[in-house]
Amino acid sequence: MAEKKLTKGNEALAEGAIRAGCRFFAGYPITPQNEIPEYMSWRLPQVGGAFVQSESEVSAINMVYGAAATGVRCMTSSSSPGMSLKQEGISYCAGADLPVFLGNVMRGGPGLGNIAGAQGDYWQATRGGGHGDYRTFVMAPNGVNEMANFPHKCFEVAFKYRIPSMVLADGIIGQMMEPVEFTNPEVDVTKLPVPDWAIGINNGRAKRIVKSYDLRDGFLEIMVNERVKRYNMIEQNEVQYEEKMLEDADIVIVAYGTAARISVAAMKLAREKGLKVGLFRPITLWPFPKARLVELSKRVKNFLVVEMSLGQMVEDVQLSLNGRSNVYLHAKPGAGVMTADEVYKTMESISKKGAKEYAAAK
Amino acid sequence: MQLLNKKPEALLDVPTHYCPGCGHGIVHRLVAEVIDELGIRNRTIGVAPVGCAVFSDTYFNCDMIQGPHGRGPAEATGIKRTIPGAIVFSYQGDGDLASIGMAEIVHAAIRSEHITVIFINNAIYGMTGGQMAPTTLIGQKATTCVDGRTVAQAGYPIKMSEMLSTIDGAVYIERTSVHSAPNVMKTKAAIKKAFQNQVDGKGFSLVEILSMCPTNWGTKASNPAEATKFVAEGMMPVFPLGVYKDADAADKK
Amino acid sequence: MPKMEVDDSRCKGCYLCIQVCPKKCIEKSDKFSKTGYYPAKDAKEGCCIACMSCVRICPDMAIKVYK
Secondary structure, three states: OOOOEEEEHHHHHHHHHHHOOOOEEEEOOOOOOOHHHHHHHHHHHHOOOEEEEOOOHHHHHHHHHHHHHOOOOEEEEEOHHHHHHHHHHHHHHHHOOOOOEEEEEEEOOOOOOOOOEOOOOHHHHHOOOOOOOOOOEEEOOOOHHHHHHHHHHHHHHHHHHOOOEEEEEEHHHHHOEEEEOOOOOOOOHHHOOOOOOOOOOOOOOOOOOOOOOOOOOOHHHHHHHHHHHHHHHHHHHOOOEEEEOOOOOOEEEEOOHHHHHHHHHHHHHHHHOOOOEEEEEEOEEEOOOHHHHHHHOOOOOEEEEEEOOOOOHHHHHHHHHOOOOEEEEEEOOOOOOOOHHHHHHHHHHHHOOOOOOOOOOO | OOEOOOOOOOEOOOOOOOOOOOOHHHHHHHHHHHHHHOOOHHHEEEEEOOOHHHHHHHHEOOEEEEOOOOOHHHHHHHHHHHOOOOEEEEEEEHHHHHHHOHHHHHHHHHOOOOOEEEEEEOOOOOOOOOOOOOOOOEOOOEOOEOOOEOHHHHOOOOOHHHHHOOOOOEEEEEEEEOOOHHHHHHHHHHHHHHHHHHHOOOOEEEEEEEOOOOOOOOOOOOOHHHHHHHHHHHHHHHOOOEEEEEHHHHHHO | OOEEEEOOOOOOOOOHHHHHOOOOOEEEOOOOOOOOOOOEEEOOOOOOOOOOHHHHHOOOOOEEEEO
């Protein structure tokens, strides 16, 4: 029988990254993700990896940029304000086509905000965040078990397509404790091939440069277009989502992470009260599961987006559906969680046709 | 019977969130007493850090700004350059000043910004739960060096007063501590000089204050005062107290 | 005769005052306060010399000294 271990979300993410082959971590303390660098500080040396508590989040992403250039599996983590600091570095990683793994345990913002769980960094994660045209592969866990198992996929995608990858969690998932079962075999880093772009001890081979610029006229466009080909492949092959009770649903909740957990409770409450509600949970936030949403919209006329923010993913839902169905929003900004009751009330008013659509013309 | 001590105007008379035995409370009071004695409260602006003292923005009874981790000296620069008549102080911990804020403090000293910096050095990260600081001692345990800091892993603790004193723009740098009553009084005198320098239009002045963190040093909760031993026996040999730069004294030679 | 007085609503039981008092006048109270600490208290009448050491070290402005 597979072993299940009660684990804290942040520690599950760290251990999951190590089992996925991570051998370098740089990070800086910031609540609510401190357990990640703390865990890495003693666990990484155990597997022959290197840990650095960097002087800041900016320095950490640049350490990761350096480590990634050698072809090693590496990671940095932070929470909202610290992720903001990393944006330039992430843009460099994307521009140099380096695979890196990022962990963002979101807290309330903007600014110093608070230290409670929130979902206010969706745009930052999926819309680049950093400057220039690039994409980040983003997965959103809904609990500790997914925190433990998503790093495996993230590293796989990062290296296959040479793109930064991210687990986007929130402070609640980071701090909670749940049973964890690792479903992927541990990666044997000694068997990982050294990428043909990696810099290192060259033993006489032709020199390599890791960089993100090309000043020659027209050449940056070529670089970007090459990248876009890989992004298109990711959109074809790597979309993930979860569906609950969609077959007869009149209202479909679209939610990720902790908001999705609450939405499960809201869905059950609604079903008890006779409303036919289902849940569509995007797991990859980029690539966003737009094709599946469009398919669902052929039958479902009402989508309720539930977010612990002012509403960021709701725009992706709107863009995907492009007017095919009604889109409503239950938003809870400023960190803190909505209750199942509150979400149910919104669904009730949708079913009674009393609710206002998101961004309805005034 | 006469009451011998009065609470300073420049500090709100409210309970603070600081742990029992934490040095922040002592230094807050000293800064407030100095502000009162110099009569500058109505033109003083303080910059609060990220760290345990983030809430100093609530406690000091003057205009306050709270900004990103480590950027206090930059914020102070923005304020002082636009309102030269204000007395601007940046209050920072060892993570804020010596880790993420290293560039900002060095350049404020280089430019000899006419600001007063109060630097609380307790060799650990308090607010985030006890991680290693740039000033954590070799062998000292923290949550990101559970077996004790080693040179190989993290290098040596940084001596900010010594380093900043090599900068020509630094006018006054002194290191003091608050682990005993006589040292508390010396700290007050240093803080007073650092603020007086700004009143007199002299340049960048900083006081580094060795302080207690009973919670994250693992001091027994039944007697947080035990933490003063670590300041005296652990920290002071590595961070000697004293005046590291005094442009006034140099002029008088 | 000088004395020191501890404000039970502010004292956090850090006992820095006990450590610095040169005459050992201060002790821990055996009753806990509303805030859940065992505050310090002036335990020996006539002991205090109003040196102000306790006032200087107290992080919480919890001490008053009278003369």
